[in-house]
Amino acid sequence: MAYLSTTDFTQDKDFIDKWLYTIRTGEMDLSWMKSATEKISPEEANPRRGLTYRDLNVGTYGYTDIPEKVRNNRSYAPRGAEIPEGVPDAQPWVSRKSELWAFNTESYYEEAVSRQWNATTDIPWDRLDGVELPEVTGKALSQLMTFLTEVEMIATDTPAMWLPRLNPDFIEVRSFIAAQAMDEARHAEVFRKRALTTGWGLMQASPINEMALKHLRDADSFSEMSVALHLVAEGNVLTLFRFSEYLSPTDVDKKIFRLVMQDEARHVGYGMQHFKYVLEHFPEKREVLHAHLDEAENISFAGAAATELTEAFIILAGGGLKKENIEQGIKITTQFNLKQMQEHFERLDKCGMPERRQRSKLYLMYEMGRAAAENAGIKLN
Template identity: 30%
Template sequence: MDASSPPTIDIETLGFDRGAHLLVKHALAGVPVGSTLRVVSKASGFRAHVVAWCRSQGHGVSFDEAGHALIVRGGYQSGRWCGAERSGRSDCRSPGAVAERAKASWGLAARGSTVEAGGPEWNFALDRKHEIWADEAADLYRQALAAQWDPETAVDWNAPFELPDEVEDAVVQVMTYLIENENAALLVPARFLGRIHPHYREIVQLLAIQVADEARHVEVFTRRARLKGRESALSTAGGQLSLKTLVDEPDFSVAAFLLSVLGEGTFVNLLNFLHVHAPDPVTRRIARLAARDEARHVAFGMAHLSRRLNAEPELRTRLANAIELRHDTLSAGGAGLNEEVFDALVLLAAGEWTPAAIAAGFEKVQALQSEMAEGRRLRLCRLGFDEAEAERLASLHTRNFM
C-alpha cells in the first residue's frame, strides 16, 4: 500500500444495523481530526448506512472508485468544523467555552454537542452573550439552589399570637402591597426566559429559580395576609402604574437595572425593616427569608450590569434615561407610595397608639426611605456613575419603592 494511503479497516459483511459503527468509531479514534479513514465493506446497504451515520456524527464521507467509504473525521480544523457543527465552542481547546453569539441552528442542543446539519432554525431574540451574561451566574445559581426553602416547613404558621385589630390590619395592608410588587418581580424575568438562547444555560437557570423565589414570596405573603381570616387590603392605581412601567420594559439590561439594582435593592431594605419591626413571629420570619432571596437577585443584576458597562460604558446614558423617563411618567400619572402602606409601616414601627410612639414610628419610616436612597446611590456608584449623578438618579426612583 502507498505510504500516502489512508488507514483502512474491513468490516466485511457486518452492517451498520448490526454494530459495524462501533468498529468504525474505534478506528476513527486513532485518526487525527480532518484525516481520512477508508472503510471496506461487503454489507448490504452499506453506502446508505455509512452516509447517514457520518452525517449524524459530524464526519465527512465520499467513496472511491472501488466503492470504499472515505470518512473524514469531523471536528475543529483550521478555523472551521468539519461535518456537523459543534454548538458553542468558541475555542476548541476550551470544551465549556461560551460563544459570544449563539447560532439559530444550535436550537436546544446542549452546549458543546454536535449539531447535525439540516435542523430547524430557532428564533431566540437574546442570542448574544453581552446582552445577558454575568460571570457569577453559575455560582449564584448554586447558591440559590442551596438556599431554597419550603414555606410549609420553614415557617411556623401555627405560632401563637394575637394582635390588636388595627395592627393586624396594618400587616394585611403591607402584605397586600408586597404581593403585587412580587407579582411584578416574578413577571419581569419570566417574560425574558423564553427569549434567551439555551446556550446561555446559566442565565436561564438563574432566572428560572428567581421566578420560583418570587412565586414562593407571593405564596407566603398571601398566607400571612389571610392567616387571621382577613381578605387582602387596598391596591392603588398609582402603585399599579408604577409596576406596569417596570413590567413593560422591553430591554433585558434596562429591566434588570430597574428591577434588581433599584427596585429589589430597595425592597431588601423594606424587608429588613419588617423583620425588625414585625409584630408577630410569622411576619418576622417570612420577611427575613424573602430578604435573603432578594439579595441574590440584586447580586445578579449588579453582576450583569457591571460586566456590560465595562464593555459598553455608553450604556450608562440609556440607564439614566430609563430612570428619568419612568420618573416623568409616574409623576404625570400621580403614582406614589400607597398612603395606607406608609401609615401601616409607621404603626408597625411605633408599636402602640401614643403620640410619642407614632412620632418615633414616623421617624423610623423616614429613616428607612433615606436608607433606601443611600443604598441606591451606592449601587449606582458601583456601576460607575459619578457621585452627583448617582445621588440625583437615586432620588428619582419611584416612591412606590419597587
Template identity: 30%
Template sequence: MPATIDLEDLSFDEGAHLLIARGLAGLCPGDVLTVWGVGAAFDLMLGAWCRTAGHRVDSPDPDPTVGRHPVHIIKGLKEDHRWARAVRAGRSGQPSAGADRRWGLAARGALVGSGGPELDVRWVERDLVWADVAPTLYARAAANQWNPDTAVDWNRGPTLPDDVEDAVVQVMTYLVENEQAALMIPARLLGSLHPQFREVMQLLAAQIADEARHVEIFTRRALLTRDEMGRSGVEGRASLQSLLDEPDFTLASFLLSVLGEGTFVDLLGFLHEHAPDPVTAQVTALAARDEARHVAFGVAHAAHVVDVDPTFRGRLRGAVERRHDALRDTAGLSSAVYDSLVLLAAGSWEPAAVRRGWRAVQALQARMDDGRRRRLSVIGFPDDEAAELSALHTRNFM
C-alpha cells in the same frame, strides 16, 4: 484481516443497522465489510439502508453448504447529509460571544446537524445578558431553595390588636403586588434568552421560583387571621406597569433588581426588625435572603455591560429618567402602605410611639437612598450622578 460481522437472525426492524454502522465506523472509504444474516427481508432492508447511507452492496450467490450468503458492503465517500455541514454549538465549558439561532435547543457544545427550525429568541449576544457571577449565584440559589410549608412556623399565629393586624395585612398585600411583577419580568426575559447562556437561564428560573414562593408566603400571612386582602392603589400598579413595559433585557434587569429589589431588601429588613409577630418576621427574612441574590445578579450584569460598553451608562440613566417622567403625576407610595409602616414601627398609637415610627420610616427611606447610590457606584456612576439617579427612583419603592 477482512472485517466481518454476523447478525445471526437480527432483523433491521430490531436494530441490525446499529451493528452494521458500528462495523463500518472504523473503515476507510472503499473498504469492505462482510455481513452475514438471515433476518426477515435481510437483502431488501440492507440494500435500502446502504443506499441511504451512501454505501455500495455486492451480494454473491448463496453458499449451499450453509444455506445463506454473505453480503459485502463497500464503504462509500458520502456522509450523512444531515451532518455534512454540522457545527458545534459553541464550547461546552463557556458560553459563546454570540449564539446562532440555528442551533435551536441544542446543548452547548453539541454537534448540530444542518437544517431544522431557528429558535425564536431575542437575546443571542452574551455581553447583553451575562455576568460572570451567574453560575455561582445559581449554585447558591439551588442549594437554598426552601419549602413555605416547613420553613415558616404557621402555627405561631399572631394575636395582635386589630389595627396592627390590619397594618400587616395591608403591607403584605402591597408586597404580593410587587412580587407578582418581580415574578413576571424574569419569566418574560427567560423566554427570550438563547439557551447558550444556560447559567443565566437557570438563575432566572430560580428567581421565578423564589418570587412564586414570596407571593405564597405573603398571601398566607395576610390571610392568616383575615378573610380578605388589603387595598391596591392605582399609583402602585402604575409604577409596576412601567417595569413590565421595559423590553430591553439589561434595562429591565437594572430597573427591577438594582433599583427596585435593592430598595425592597431594605424594606424587608425594616419589616423584619419591626415585625409584630414571629410569622411576619420569618417570611420577611426568608424573602430578603432570596432578593439579595437577585440584586447581586442585577448589579453584576449591569456592571458587566458597562465595562464592555461604558456608553451604556447613558441608556441606564435614560431608563430611570423615562420611568420618572412617566410616573411624575402619580402620588407615589400609597398612604395606606406608608401609614401601616409607621404603625408597625411605632407599635402603638401613643404620640411618642407614632413619632418614633414616623422617624423610623424616614430613616428607612434614607437607607434605601444610600443603598441605591452604592449600587449605582458599583456599576460605574460617579457619586454625584448616582445620587441624582437615586433621587429619581419611584417613591413607590419598587
C-alpha cells in the same frame, strides 16, 4: 422546513413504514454517534460542593469564549451540541452577551438551588396559634403583606416572560432566571399565607404601586428590565424587607423576612454584576444605562406616595394610631425612605457609576430629604 411544518406524520405512509421497519429490523442510522463535538472529562473543583456549572466551563462547552453576538445558534440546542440542518428557528430576542451576562452568574444559580426553602414547612405557622394582634396592627400587617404579594407576583412574571426569548447559549443566565421566578413565586405564596393568617384577610391593592410594577413588564430590552427590576426595584425591596424584619410583630414574621431577604440579595447581586459587566466591557453603553436609571428611579421611588403602603408602614413602625405612635412611625418611615435612596446610590458606586449622584434627580431629593430630617431631629445612619 416547510414540509416539517405542514406534514401530519401520523398520515405519512412512507414515514410510518420507515419507522416501523427500523423498530422491527433494528437497522438504525446511528449518525448521531459521529457528532463533531468535543470530548471532555469535567471534574469537581470542590467535591463538597459537587459538580457545578463553573466546573463545566471547559472548551466549547464553556462560557468564557461566548462572543458578544451569538450567530450560530438560533435553535434550542444546548451550547456545545452539534446543530444539524432542520432544527427550527426558536427566534431568540436576546443573543448579545452585553444584554444579559453578569459576573458570577453560574454561582448565583448554584446558590439559588442550594438555598431553596419551603413556604409550607419551613415557616413555623403553628406558632401563630392563639396569637391575636391588636386590630390596627393586624390590619396594617395584612396590608403590607397584600402589597408584597402584588410585588412578588409581578417579580415572578417579569423574569419568566423573558426566558423563551434568551438564546440557549446563555444557559447559566436562563437557569438563574428560572430559579429567580421560583423564588418570587414562593415569596408571593408566603406573603399571601401570612396575610390570611392575620385573621383580617387580604386588604387593598395599590394603583400607584401597580403602575410602577407594570413598568417592569414593559421594558423594551432584557438589560433595561434588569436595571429596573434587579438593581432598582429589588434593591428597594431588599431595604424594605430589612426594615420589615425589624418591625415584625411576631417571630414568625421575622423568620419570613429573613428567608426572603436571602433570595432578594441574590437577585440584586445578579443585577449589580450585570451592570458592572456592561460598564467594564461596553463603556459606550454608559449613557444608555443612565437613561435606564432615569426612568427606573422616577417610577420605582414614586411608590413612596402610595398611602396603602406608607400608612401601614407608619402604623407598624409606631405600634398604633395614638399621636405618639404616629410620630414614632413617621420617624422610622422617614429613615426607611432615606435609607432606600442611600443604599441605591451606594450600590451604583460599587458597580462603577459614582457620577450617578450628580446626574440623578433622585439624589437631589435624597439630599433635601436628609437635610429636612436632620432639622426635624430624625437621626440617620
